[in-house]
Amino acid sequence: MPARGAHGQRAGLSPLSARGLSPRRNHRRPRPFHCQNRQDRMMATTGQTHEAKRPARRISGPSDEPLPDVTSISELREVAKACRRCPLWRDATQTVFGEGPEGAKVIFVGEQPGDQEDLAGAPFVGPAGRVFDAILDDAGVDRQKVYVTNAVKHFKFEPRGKRRIHSKPNAGEVQACRWWLDQEFGLIKPNLAVALGATAALSLLGKAVPVTKMRGQAIEREDGMRVFITIHPSFILRIRDRADKEAERERFLQDMKQVKRLMAA
Numbered sequence: 336m337p338a339r340g341a342h343g344q345r346a347g348l349s350p351l352s353a354r355g356l357s358p359r360r361n362h363r364r365p366r367p368f369h370c371q372n373r374q375d376r377m378m379a380t381t382g383q384t385h386e387a388k389r390p391a392r393r394i395s396g397p398s399d400e401p402l403p404d405v406t407s408i409s410e411l412r413e414v415a416k417a418c419r420r421c422p423l424w425r426d427a428t429q430t431v432f433g434e435g436p437e438g439a440k441v442i443f444v445g446e447q448p449g450d451q452e453d454l455a456g457a458p459f460v461g462p463a464g465r466v467f468d469a470i471l472d473d474a475g476v477d478r479q480k481v482y483v484t485n486a487v488k489h490f491k492f493e494p495r496g497k498r499r500i501h502s503k504p505n506a507g508e509v510q511a512c513r514w515w516l517d518q519e520f521g522l523i524k525p526n527l528a529v530a531l532g533a534t535a536a537l538s539l540l541g542k543a544v545p546v547t548k549m550r551g552q553a554i555e556r557e558d559g560m561r562v563f564i565t566i567h568p569s570f571i572l573r574i575r576d577r578a579d580k581e582a583e584r585e586r587f588l589q590d591m592k593q594v595k596r597l598m599a600a
Contacts, residue, residue: 408437411518415488421511423489423504428453433484433519440598441527442482442520443467445567446534450499453490459483463569467531470568470584474591476598482523486538487512509538520560527553527597528560532567551590553597563597565590 405411412432418424431448434457451461459467471478486509492499504512516538520528530536536544539562540554549564556562571587574580 405518406522408433408519408522411515411522415515418488418515420514421489421508423487423491423508426492427489429456430488431456431458431485431490432488432515433482434458435482435484435523436480437482437523439480439482439523440525441529441594442484442523442525443529443531444516444535444539445483445485445531447485447487447501447504448490449501449569450490450492453499458485462572463567466571466584467568470588470591473588474595476591476595482519482525484516484519486516486535488515504534506537509534513538526561527563527594529563529565529594531565532570535567536562536564551593561597563590563594 405414415430415432418430424430427448431452433442435442445459445463448458449461449463452458452464458464468478471481487504489512490499491502491504491508493502494500528539530539530546533543533546536546536549539560540556544554544564546564546566550566551564553561553563566583566587568587571580571583574583
């Protein structure tokens with residue numbers, strides 16, 4: 336056995352060599368060739384480089400960051416087409432932005448676009464949208480004079496065969512898209528917001544609220560904006576019992592009549 340020095344190391348070896356290390360080399364074991372370069376891996380498996388999959392543009396910023404040179408909803412809508420603020424854009428067909436006059440007194444905020452909205456690129460054009468339009472008409476609210484949008488601008492879903500089943504956005508996705516909602520409110524400057532369901536209430540108030548308990552109430556935010564709480568019209572569609580469905584529709588109609596009164600206040 337080789338003799339050891341005063342500190343227990345083999346005679347004639349440096350401290351690094353005694354531990355099996357070389358002072359002149361990088362001691363990290365080289366990875367196999369096929370793992371050394373992620374871009375090479377992707378090129379070999381998909382025929383595309385990593386850079387080819389990167390989004391061309393990323394829109395980001397805190398909720399109070401204004402967009403430069405954007406002075407209208409139509410311009411904001413164009414900018415939002417390139418939104419990459421959360422991963423939902425990857426599977427969605429397109430950004431579904433809000434629609435309505437820029438001088439609207441009220442903004443209705445839903446949860447997210449559904450399957451038909453995702454394909455059409457417009458909010459509230461599916462089954463729940465048709466229920467919404469009919470009840471607004473019954474309440475005497477002119478659909479052409481209100482602005483409608485969603486808390487989340489891309490369709491989140493789970494594929495089941497050929498169908499795309501709605502999946503509720505999480506808090507992070509709602510927060511990421513809150514920035515766009517703030518821009519819409521900043522340009523339109525309504526005096527009332529209507530939260531259609533829990534996700535919309537979370538986005539508008541910054542916290543979860545019990546919709547069933549607080550339904551029909553108008554909550555004033557710190558900035559003075561009044562937020563009226565009610566259900567999303569899709570809730571009516573999910574009720575199977577005919578009598579219960581009609582009763583819920585009547586409740587929603589009364590909510591919309593109250594919204595009309597608040598619009599005039």
